[in-house]
Amino acid sequence: MHDLVIIGAGPAGMAAAMEARSLGLDVVVLDEQAQPGGQIYRAVETAQQRGGTLELGQDYRAGLELIAAFRACGARYLPGHQVWQVERDGAVYASDGRQTRMFQGRRILICVGAVERPVPIPGWTLPGVMSVGAAQIIQKTTGYQPGEGIWIGGSGPLAFYYAATVISAGGRIAGFLDTTPSGTLSVARAKWRSLASGWRDALKGLGYIARMRRGVDRYVKGVERIEALGQDRIEAIRWHVGGRWHESPARGLLLHEGVIPHTHMTVSLGCAHHWDEQQQCFRPTTDACGQTDQDTILVAGDCAGIAGAQAAQCRGRLAAQGAARALGRIEQAEFDKRFATTRAALQGHEALRPFLDAMYRPSAHLQAPDDDVLVCRCEGISARMIRDAVEIGARGPNQAKAYTRCGMGPCQGRMCGLTVTTTIAQAAGISPQTVGGFRIRPPLKPLSLGELASLARTGQAE
Amino acid sequence: MIRPADQFDVAVVGGGIVGSSIALGLMERGQRVLLLDEGDLAHRAARANFGLVWLQSKGDGMPAYMRWTRRSTDLWPAFADQLRQMTGVDVEYRRKGGVYYCLGEADFDARRRKVASMRAQADVFDTEMLDRTGLERLMPGVRFGREVVGASYCHRDGDCNPLRLLQALHTVLLRLGVDHRIGAPVERVEAVAGAFRIQSQSGFFESGKVVIAAGHGSPALAEQLGLPSPIRSERGQILVTERVRPFLPLPGSGIRQTADGTILIGSSSENVGFDDRTTVAVGAGMAARALRVLPSLAGLRLNRTWSGFRVLTPDKHPVYAESSRYPGAFIALCHSGVTLAAAHAGDFAEAVARGSLGAFLDQFHAERFDVRSAA
Amino acid sequence: MFVQPPKGVRSRLIAVTVDGEEVLIPEGSSAALAAMQASPTGTRRSPATGQARAPYCMMGACFECLLEIDGVPSLQGCLIVVRPGMTICRPQGAREIPDA
Numbered sequence: 035m036h037d038l039v040i041i042g043a044g045p046a047g048m049a050a051a052m053e054a055r056s057l058g059l060d061v062v063v064l065d066e067q068a069q070p071g072g073q074i075y076r077a078v079e080t081a082q083q084r085g086g087t088l089e090l091g092q093d094y095r096a097g098l099e100l101i102a103a104f105r106a107c108g109a110r111y112l113p114g115h116q117v118w119q120v121e122r123d124g125a126v127y128a129s130d131g132r133q134t135r136m137f138q139g140r141r142i143l144i145c146v147g148a149v150e151r152p153v154p155i156p157g158w159t160l161p162g163v164m165s166v167g168a169a170q171i172i173q174k175t176t177g178y179q180p181g182e183g184i185w186i187g188g189s190g191p192l193a194f195y196y197a198a199t200v201i202s203a204g205g206r207i208a209g210f211l212d213t214t215p216s217g218t219l220s221v222a223r224a225k226w227r228s229l230a231s232g233w234r235d236a237l238k239g240l241g242y243i244a245r246m247r248r249g250v251d252r253y254v255k256g257v258e259r260i261e262a263l264g265q266d267r268i269e270a271i272r273w274h275v276g277g278r279w280h281e282s283p284a285r286g287l288l289l290h291e292g293v294i295p296h297t298h299m300t301v302s303l304g305c306a307h308h309w310d311e312q313q314q315c316f317r318p319t320t321d322a323c324g325q326t327d328q329d330t331i332l333v334a335g336d337c338a339g340i341a342g343a344q345a346a347q348c349r350g351r352l353a354a355q356g357a358a359r360a361l362g363r364i365e366q367a368e369f370d371k372r373f374a375t376t377r378a379a380l381q382g383h384e385a386l387r388p389f390l391d392a393m394y395r396p397s398a399h400l401q402a403p404d405d406d407v408l409v410c411r412c413e414g415i416s417a418r419m420i421r422d423a424v425e426i427g428a429r430g431p432n433q434a435k436a437y438t439r440c441g442m443g444p445c446q447g448r449m450c451g452l453t454v455t456t457t458i459a460q461a462a463g464i465s466p467q468t469v470g471g472f473r474i475r476p477p478l479k480p481l482s483l484g485e486l487a488s489l490a491r492t493g494q495a496e
Numbered sequence: 497m498i499r500p501a502d503q504f505d506v507a508v509v510g511g512g513i514v515g516s517s518i519a520l521g522l523m524e525r526g527q528r529v530l531l532l533d534e535g536d537l538a539h540r541a542a543r544a545n546f547g548l549v550w551l552q553s554k555g556d557g558m559p560a561y562m563r564w565t566r567r568s569t570d571l572w573p574a575f576a577d578q579l580r581q582m583t584g585v586d587v588e589y590r591r592k593g594g595v596y597y598c599l600g601e602a603d604f605d606a607r608r609r610k611v612a613s614m615r616a617q618a619d620v621f622d623t624e625m626l627d628r629t630g631l632e633r634l635m636p637g638v639r640f641g642r643e644v645v646g647a648s649y650c651h652r653d654g655d656c657n658p659l660r661l662l663q664a665l666h667t668v669l670l671r672l673g674v675d676h677r678i679g680a681p682v683e684r685v686e687a688v689a690g691a692f693r694i695q696s697q698s699g700f701f702e703s704g705k706v707v708i709a710a711g712h713g714s715p716a717l718a719e720q721l722g723l724p725s726p727i728r729s730e731r732g733q734i735l736v737t738e739r740v741r742p743f744l745p746l747p748g749s750g751i752r753q754t755a756d757g758t759i760l761i762g763s764s765s766e767n768v769g770f771d772d773r774t775t776v777a778v779g780a781g782m783a784a785r786a787l788r789v790l791p792s793l794a795g796l797r798l799n800r801t802w803s804g805f806r807v808l809t810p811d812k813h814p815v816y817a818e819s820s821r822y823p824g825a826f827i828a829l830c831h832s833g834v835t836l837a838a839a840h841a842g843d844f845a846e847a848v849a850r851g852s853l854g855a856f857l858d859q860f861h862a863e864r865f866d867v868r869s870a871a
Numbered sequence: 872m873f874v875q876p877p878k879g880v881r882s883r884l885i886a887v888t889v890d891g892e893e894v895l896i897p898e899g900s901s902a903a904l905a906a907m908q909a910s911p912t913g914t915r916r917s918p919a920t921g922q923a924r925a926p927y928c929m930m931g932a933c934f935e936c937l938l939e940i941d942g943v944p945s946l947q948g949c950l951i952v953v954r955p956g957m958t959i960c961r962p963q964g965a966r967e968i969p970d971a
Contacts, residue, residue, distance in 0.1 A: 486735075
């Protein structure tokens with residue numbers, strides 16, 4: 035039995051582990067990756083060994099210090115372990131690819147981060163179309179940059195940051211199709227407080243945008259629609275701006291429309307979630323320490339709500355403080371002090387959020403795609419089929435899943451769930467909050483029958 | 497499609513497979529039907545179903561149920577064809593027979609005795625025992641585990657896609673013009689001057705007759721209408737694998753390969769009220785048993801798990817009844833809604849349209865439980 | 872689709888095979904990247920639709936990167952770091968039961 039089982043070793047998980055250890059808790063951290071860092075600091079240790087961290091910026095390199103501190107904090111760290119089931123009584127099942135081990139925690143802290151918002155456009159399933167996050171992972175793990183004819187389509191800080199780092203490394207972007215909705219000035223006016231208190235981050239963002247605009251071969255702003263064309267791979271792209279369509283040959287297209295919390299694990303546990311109107315996605319409902327409505331389950335980091343790496347560390351620390359208090363391992367005075375300090379830091383890091391969320395709101399056609407666009411990649415379900423399901427009675431994604439198989443493939447709704455919810459909402463005229471999301475079942479990661487069957491004999495906790 | 501709250505001939509409460517099948521049968525017999533349906537997160541047994549259209553071993557101790565199951569499986573091929581013709585939806589009905597695997601000699605003997613005993617009660621099953629060789633001949637190329645000594649085999653058994661079945665039913669009902677209210681839980685039903693007044697969250701309705709086919713949502717309404725609803729909930733869990741090239745030609749007890757290529761593995765039973773979680777303990781047990789039957793499945797990836805709540809009467813056989821206090825109010829409760837869908841759309845709907853269950857279906861009244869407990 | 876940067880540090884390349892053909896790929900790559908670079912017209916066909924597919928997210932969410940790696944089928948290639956001599960095979964349609 036461990037005091038705290040932490041799932042995920044990104045900034046939230048690492049900060050939580052360190053804070054919990056400083057309070058004397060016994061901690062185990064289960065990480066799907068081979069080394070700590072989550073997505074934002076992915077492979078930073080090996081990147082440093084390769085000597086390739088410079089172009090990725092100070093923010094990325096900052097991960098090194100955090101990871102070193104994490105490795106030294108005394109938490110038991112298990113890389114290469116995919117958690118496929120968490121049970122409310124604190125049992126966590128993780129597979130190393132060959133065998134499953136069960137861990138028992140008095141408290142479970144879920145820090146599984148974010149996934150990219152799905153970008154369902156015509157042709158998005160073609161080979162050569164990927165997310166910007168995917169390209170960034172390639173960049174971080176290998177140093178590779180985009181080759182000839184690779185375009186970026188979308189908007190949001192990650193897209194600008196990635197493009198800027200490619201330019202800094204001497205790489206090329208054939209074109210950047212910026213889908214940021216027009217009206218920056220009115221957003222800036224409406225969210226001036228956010229802009230004012232988050233001015234440092236805003237300035238950094240402007241720097242990335244400037245570097246990107248200077249360096250890309252072609253930049254188009256105010257793009258309304260993007261399509262990928264081709265047979266067995268992407269061959270061309272077209273985009274709609276200024277009242278007409280434009281076209282260009284392309285060998286790759288990187289899409290990005292922001293990131294959203296990865297809620298599979300918390301939904302599978304039956305934790306309460308709510309629709310976040312500002313971020314246009316679901317997030318778990320928690321108190322200030324990340325405590326969900328299930329006693330043993332806490333969440334921290336982007337999987338609790340998108341706020342970036344620095345905020346994730348603060349939330350991780352708050353969750354560790356909350357867990358320690360629940361376990362009676364911290365004096366109230368000490369808790370109050372740490373909580374107040376961390377909360378204040380968190381507020382600083384979250385300052386720019388309202389502005390960013392308003393600036394980079396996903397467009398309506400992504401939330402309710404045209405009929406022919408594939409919503410569920412795994413099972414080949416189009417937006418039209420979802421609307422047909424609504425017509426014969428589906429008022430939520432689970433009935434739509436029963437009618438069409440959307441969400442039943444290997445990704446279990448990670449790529450389509452949000453789109454299914456918003457498509458049904460639009461077709462049925464009800465709010466996403468009412469529509470709800472997919473019911474998520476274990477295994478959260480694929481598991482072989484043999485590996486599951488072997489638990490019938492053992493099932494001993496570590 | 498909004499209609500004014502006018503008179504319906506029959507209101508069917510429950511939009512799962514049982515309710516929808518009955519509604520279809522009534523529509524085809526010229527009845528004006530209102531179908532009231534709870535919505536997305538209702539405990540839809542219809543969505544958590546193994547998909548067997550099964551005859552063998554149904555109804556031990558109740559010959560009437562054996563005959564009823566046989567009747568429905570006889571009607572199923574035409575029922576599936578009709579749905580496809582009317583909606584374009586293929587419910588993937590296949591009837592090539594089905595097997596019940598026996599692991600070890602004791603299991604085989606027990607099964608043989610049961611098959612013989614049931615044949616003596618009502619000779620409707622055409623079920624035979626196959627030894628290992630017979631089983632291998634039936635399913636060439638399939639490698640069975642060491643412990644598989646044989647199986648019982650019924651050539652009338654088959655399977656379908658229960659989700660497509662529900663989709664097809666809802667689609668055909670829409671086309672035929674049934675008034676299908678979704679997200680409209682029924683709160684009250686009362687008899688008023690020879691008709692029934694139904695109060696739901698989407699308004700008031702009136703109908704000449706009412707059929708309660710709401711699975712676990714039935715008891716409260718049944719009580720208002722003097723109808724029996726002696727049911728309890730039993731959780732069943734199912735495992736679903738990744739898609740595999742077709743290799744398992746026949747459905748079997750606890751293992752079948754769907755038309756999509758995924759393998760479904762069951763079965764289990766637990767008394768946990770309405771806790772719909774799936775658990776490692778049960779999943780591991782079902783996986784282990786499946787590997788004893790088909791060891792080659794060991795490397796397959798599990799994609800997801802389901803659970804559902806069986807609607808179980810005390811003897812697990814259906815309850816059909818008309819209220820004696822309020823004639824015209826009927827109830828239909830069963831856990832084999834898929835197998836019985838054809839008979840529900842056929843003979844059962846016919847009986848309701850006619851206005852009385854008749855001697856055969858009267859055998860399914862809940863009074864049979866009182867007789868048992870008295871005896 | 873992705874290449875060594877024109878300046879700065881260049882990653883060491885190692886050799887793996889994709890469908891029997893040798894491919895040179897940077898250390899630290901995932902098997903999914905190796906397959907993608909070797910096969911620009913797709914790393915698998917969707918069993919549901921028959922369309923050509925390739926990795927999309929590279930972080931374990933999209934499951935487009937399913938590959939057979941060192942003889943084990945249905946693995947998410949993006950979560951597996953390449954080793955010299957790794958054998959990667961692109962799946963041809965739905966999985967087969969080996970000896971059933």
